[in-house]
Amino acid sequence: MANTLPTDSVARLFSATPANDLPPVPDYNICPTQSVAVVTADAGRRLRPMRWGFLPHWYKSPTDGPLLINARSETVAEKPAFRSAVRERRCLVPVSGFYEWHRTKEARLPWFAQRSDGEPLVLGGIWQDWGEERQPTLAILTTEANAGMAPIHNRLPLVIEPADWGLWLGEQGHGAAVLMKPAGDDVLALHRVSTAVNSNRAEGPELIEPYIEPSEA
Numbered sequence: 214m215a216n217t218l219p220t221d222s223v224a225r226l227f228s229a230t231p232a233n234d235l236p237p238v239p240d241y242n243i244c245p246t247q248s249v250a251v252v253t254a255d256a257g258r259r260l261r262p263m264r265w266g267f268l269p270h271w272y273k274s275p276t277d278g279p280l281l282i283n284a285r286s287e288t289v290a291e292k293p294a295f296r297s298a299v300r301e302r303r304c305l306v307p308v309s310g311f312y313e314w315h316r317t318k319e320a321r322l323p324w325f326a327q328r329s330d331g332e333p334l335v336l337g338g339i340w341q342d343w344g345e346e347r348q349p350t351l352a353i354l355t356t357e358a359n360a361g362m363a364p365i366h367n368r369l370p371l372v373i374e375p376a377d378w379g380l381w382l383g384e385q386g387h388g389a390a391v392l393m394k395p396a397g398d399d400v401l402a403l404h405r406v407s408t409a410v411n412s413n414r415a416e417g418p419e420l421i422e423p424y425i426e427p428s429e430a
Contacts, residue, residue, distance in 0.1 A: 282352060358395065
C-alpha cells in the first residue's frame with residue numbers, strides 16, 4: 214500500500230481524533246507487519262495505528278502461524294481467527310492506493326491501484342488486540358476481482374464508499390455484510406509501476422509513477 218494523505222486531513226475527513234503515535238507520511242511502500250493508520254469507532258471515531266498482520270489470540274508469538282494480512286470476505290464469518298472480529302471490530306483503512314502483482318511465467322509485475330476520482334481510497338478491515346500488551350493488529354478484507362482487476366489478479370481489497378463508512382464501523386447497527394462485494398468497475402484506476410517496489414526497502418514517490426517501457430522512453 215501507499216499513503217500520502219496528511220494526518221490532519223484524514224482526521225477531519227472522518228471526524229476522528231488522531232492518536233499521537235501514527236506512522237509518518239508519506240510512505241510509498243507500506244509492507245506487512247508495518248504500522249498503518251486506521252479509523253475505528255466506539256464512543257467516537259479514532260485514527261490510530263495498527264500492525265498490518267492480524268494475530269489470532271492463540272498465537273504465542275507474531276511468527277507462530279501464517280501472516281494474516283488479508284481475510285476473504287466469502288469465508289471471514291466462518292474462520293475461527295476472524296469471525297469475532299468481523300462481527301465486533303471492523304475498521305476503515307484510508308490510503309492513497311495499493312499494489313497488486315500480475316504473475317507471468319517470466320516475472321512478477323507490479324501495478325498500482327487508486328481511486329479514479331482522485332479521492333482517498335478507503336479499504337475495509339478487521340482488527341483485534343493481541344498479547345499481554347494488547348497490540349492492535351489488522352487484516353484487510355478481499356473480494357473477488359472486478360472487471361478492471363481480473364486481468365491482473367483474481368482478488369481485490371474491499372473498498373468502502375463514503376456513504377457506507379458508518380455502516381462498516383458499526384455505527385448504524387447490523388447489516389455490514391451487504392458491503393462485502395467488489396468495487397464497481399469504474400471505481401479504480403490501475404497502471405503498471407516499476408519492479409523497484411518488489412523490495413520492501415524501496416521508498417519514494419517514483420514507486421507509484423507509471424512505468425514506461427525502455428523502448429517508449
